[in-house]
Amino acid sequence: MNLFTLFHSHVLAVIDGLVASGTLPAGLKTAAVTVEPPRDPSHGDISTNAAMVLAKAAGMKPRDLADHIAAGLKAVDGVTAVEIAGPGFINLRVAFGLWADVLRHALRSGTGFGDSDIGQGVKVNVEYVSANPTGPMHVGHARGACVGDALANLLAKAGFDVAKEYYINDAGAQVDVLARALRARYLVACGAITQDEFDRQLAAKEIQYGGEYLVETAEVLKARDGERWVNAPEEEWIPALREFGIAEMMKMIREDLDLLGVRHDVFTSELGMVQSGEVVRAKELLDSKGLLYVGVLEPPKGKTPDDWEPRPQTLFKATDFGDDVDRPLMKSDGSWTYFASDIAYHGDKYRRGFTQMIDVLGADHGGYVKRMQAAVRALSDHQAELDVKLCQLVKLLENGEPVKMSKRAGTFVTLREVVERVGKDVVRFIMLSRKNDMALEFDYAKVTEQSKDNPVFYVQYAYARIQSVKRHFVAAMPGTDLSAAALAGADLSLLADSDEQALVKLIACWPRLVEAAAEVHEPHRIAFALTEVAGAFHALWNKGRENADLRFLIADNPALSLARLALLEGVATVIASGLDVLGVVPVEEM
RNA sequence: GUUCCCGUAGCUCAGCAGGAUAGAGCACCGGAUUCCUAAUCCGGGGGCCGUGGGUUCGAAUCCCGCCGGGAACACCA
Numbered sequence: 001m002n003l004f005t006l007f008h009s010h011v012l013a014v015i016d017g018l019v020a021s022g023t024l025p026a027g028l029k030t031a032a033v034t035v036e037p038p039r040d041p042s043h044g045d046i047s048t049n050a051a052m053v054l055a056k057a058a059g060m061k062p063r064d065l066a067d068h069i070a071a072g073l074k075a076v077d078g079v080t081a082v083e084i085a086g087p088g089f090i091n092l093r094v095a096f097g098l099w100a101d102v103l104r105h106a107l108r109s110g111t112g113f114g115d116s117d118i119g120q121g122v123k124v125n126v127e128y129v130s131a132n133p134t135g136p137m138h139v140g141h142a143r144g145a146c147v148g149d150a151l152a153n154l155l156a157k158a159g160f161d162v163a164k165e166y167y168i169n170d171a172g173a174q175v176d177v178l179a180r181a182l183r184a185r186y187l188v189a190c191g192a193i194t195q196d197e198f199d200r201q202l203a204a205k206e207i208q209y210g211g212e213y214l215v216e217t218a219e220v221l222k223a224r225d226g227e228r229w230v231n232a233p234e235e236e237w238i239p240a241l242r243e244f245g246i247a248e249m250m251k252m253i254r255e256d257l258d259l260l261g262v263r264h265d266v267f268t269s270e271l272g273m274v275q276s277g278e279v280v281r282a283k284e285l286l287d288s289k290g291l292l293y294v295g296v297l298e299p300p301k302g303k304t305p306d307d308w309e310p311r312p313q314t315l316f317k318a319t320d321f322g323d324d325v326d327r328p329l330m331k332s333d334g335s336w337t338y339f340a341s342d343i344a345y346h347g348d349k350y351r352r353g354f355t356q357m358i359d360v361l362g363a364d365h366g367g368y369v370k371r372m373q374a375a376v377r378a379l380s381d382h383q384a385e386l387d388v389k390l391c392q393l394v395k396l397l398e399n400g401e402p403v404k405m406s407k408r409a410g411t412f413v414t415l416r417e418v419v420e421r422v423g424k425d426v427v428r429f430i431m432l433s434r435k436n437d438m439a440l441e442f443d444y445a446k447v448t449e450q451s452k453d454n455p456v457f458y459v460q461y462a463y464a465r466i467q468s469v470k471r472h473f474v475a476a477m478p479g480t481d482l483s484a485a486a487l488a489g490a491d492l493s494l495l496a497d498s499d500e501q502a503l504v505k506l507i508a509c510w511p512r513l514v515e516a517a518a519e520v521h522e523p524h525r526i527a528f529a530l531t532e533v534a535g536a537f538h539a540l541w542n543k544g545r546e547n548a549d550l551r552f553l554i555a556d557n558p559a560l561s562l563a564r565l566a567l568l569e570g571v572a573t574v575i576a577s578g579l580d581v582l583g584v585v586p587v588e589e590m
Numbered sequence: 591g592u593u594c595c596c597g598u599a600g601c602u603c604a605g606c607a608g609g610a611u612a613g614a615g616c617a618c619c620g621g622a623u624u625c626c627u628a629a630u631c632c633g634g635g636g637g638c639c640g641u642g643g644g645u646u647c648g649a650a651u652c653c654c655g656c657c658g659g660g661a662a663c664a665c666c667a
Contacts, residue, residue: 032608040610049609052647062647086610087647132667172667270667297664301591305664313665324593331665338667366594367662390595392660434603437595439660441602450629453615457629465627472626509606516606528604528614535614542631545623553626590629 001105002116002511003098004046007076008035011048014072023068024058037509044083044091045099045505052088062088096501100492102508103570107488111577114514119160123353126152128360129257129264130167133249134178134209137256137415139394140362143440145415146431146583147391148360149262150523153581158518163354164264167345170246171270172338178249179242181209183229185218186241192230217248259419260427261583273344279336282344282379283314283329291317291378297325316343321374339371346372346386347379357386358521363437366390387521391436397443422448425584429456432527432582450590455531459575462534464590465541466572469552473565476553480562484573487566494563497550499543503536507570510577523581530578537571 011033018024033054038047051066058065066084073092074082081093106113128148131141149164156162169175184207187193202210221229221244229237250267257263273279286292296310313328316339329340349357357376361368369388376386396403396413403413419427422444430447433455434440450457470482480486495501510529517525544551552564576586 034607034609036606036609038610039606039612043610047609052609055647089610169667174667300663308664311665325664328665333665335665337665342667363595363661365662365667368667369594390661392595438603439596452630455615461627461629469626476626513606520607525604525606529606532604532614539631541626545625545628545631548625551626590627 001102002515003094003102003508004035004037004512007046007048007092008033010073010076011035011050011069014069014076015050015054017072018068024054024065028054028057030054036512037505038089038091041502043085043089044081044093046092046094048090048092049088051084051090055088066090096493096495096504099501099504099508100495103492103504103566104488106507106510106570106573107484107566110484110573111580113573113577114511115157115159116511116515116518117159118515118518119155119158121159121161122356123163124152124155124160124356124358125163125165125349125352125354126155126358126360127165127167128152129253129262130169130361131253132169132174133246133253134174135211135249136213136252138412139396139415139418139442140391142260142415142418142427143391143394143431143436144360144362145257145260145262146428147389147436147523148358149260150428150432150526150582151358151360151389151521153583154514154518154523154526155521157581158515160356160518163266165266165268165349166264167342168246168250168267168269168271169338171274171336171341175242175246176238177208178245179238181207182214182218182221182241182245183237185214186221186229189215189218189222190227190230192227213252214245217245220248256415256419259416260424268345268348270341270345273341273348274336278344278348279341282347283340285347286316286329286343286378289378291320292329293317295326297328316371316375316378318371318374321377323370323374327371327374339375342372343375343379346376350376350380350384355380355384357384358389359386360389360391360436363390363392389436389521392439394431395439395441397441397446399445400443418442425460426456428583429459429527429579432524435522435524455527456584458538459530459534459579460587461590462537463572463575463579463586464588466537466568467588469568470565473553473561476555477558477561480558482565484569487562487569490562490566491559492563492566494560495567497543499536499540500550500564500567503540503567503571506533506536507567507574510574514581526578526581530575533571533574533578537568 012030015024015028015030019026019028033048033050035046035048038044050069052062055062055065063084066088070082070084070090073079073090078095078098079092080095083091085091126148129141129145131137152162152164184198184201188195188198201207229241283292293315294312295315296312297315299308311332313332314330315326315328318327319325327339328337331337346357359372372388373386376384426447430442431440446454447456452458473480473482495504513525513529517523552568553561579586
């Protein structure tokens, strides 16, 4: 239930009526007509730009057209006043009862409040995390995980048919590197080489992924296979240890994601794409469209790599689809590039019925966006669209001081470490407390601080405070039915204070906000909105401190108390509904 | 050199797919506190929205140029 959607249709109906009566010409384009809350509340409850947008096509002055539309809107049920302002805005005031209806609806809907059908069941694939299976996840991955998960939840709430997906990069050179690192740890575990020798190899960069996490993996391997890989030839242990290592790393990654409360619906293997022939199939598809050719790429301008040499390669005509240069599908040794298997993967998504795809990636993948979008357009004949959300880095701070991290030395801060220290709900909220393409500061001290400056606390505190009021109510007026259904039956017309009414209206804007956030793929808006709602609630609470008449519980006025409690329950409902999108659990008591 | 992101109050950031006088928090200044949780509260000052053009009835928002900051730039993933 979205009051603005409702009035949007009222406005369009009035315009249709004006067309029917000959006041307006037929065939007007009404797509630009918006119905929204005015920024300044003194302008009314609902505002539309219809007259300004349609004036030219109608051959009328905006304010004259506004007069006609306004006349029609005056007749709409619940409209108490219509004003024409500024260059031709039509401002409506509606009976408080309409807003109260939305509040009642919220109470009956619970966390389902704000659910929408704008997605119309369209299939959307959200791919996120997709960390290489070569080690534990670090804080950077956590951001992508939280953004992707919240975005997927948001789209599901807005009525899309969403799949949460993880792409396992298990086919490239890096998993061979993993196999080598695991083998070295394994040799140490078997006593075949000394720890000193291992350290020397690591220092000499003969092996990478030197983190301690492989020590245990090597032990597990030894327990399973004994010493059979110590003297086995490389062509045997590489695939065996690679497979084992990937499986162990994925197990670890899934455990970490689980700690964060992130659960993907689908895990797709790059290796599987290659082995099942999907990559060849994708190549043939592009070939059949005439989009492949063998050519030599220009060296990058300005900065030619030292080892650059002209090489004929199989290239995809990405430039036909908006990219800057054509992109190679095969390496000079004839093996597939990562891009090739990713094309196959996205082609596979399209075949599975996804016409909307979203990839959540680290900002360092920025150069990859255009080519992948080009590939999706090419594969789907422009039927599918790919949106890429790039996440800027997370700066970990300890009381304002940057936490030193060196991935090379294997001393990066893991996702697990952060989650175990501050809790998953804090991580999930904070990761959404900034737009995805802005750098984010994550200060251990600040994110757990119990103060107004900490948005997680601020929002949770609002929810907990409301629960506290309910407990007081029960104590003061035992036996009162405080179920959502009972509260929905309260006489909401008793909410007479301007701030109370403003809060009701803010609650009523929630469905509209969810829809807007879903449409632009911006889950952070949910976090910001919750902070705003919590702020309005806290302000009302404080007003009651100065003016006892405005407290929520008025001992000798149960009806008023119940109405106010309904309002608070509405606030709690919005918070619960929003936290649900973020994957955060509301707290009952603090 | 090319591409992408960013530039809004002293600081950290919002800005609702172009709307009416640009918002919040911190900091600063001035007040308040026997009260449902002081885990503070109320009020105030403060901004040619980087810059120059363009589109429009109307631009922080869209387009182009420039300036400044970050990132990525043949076969890595």
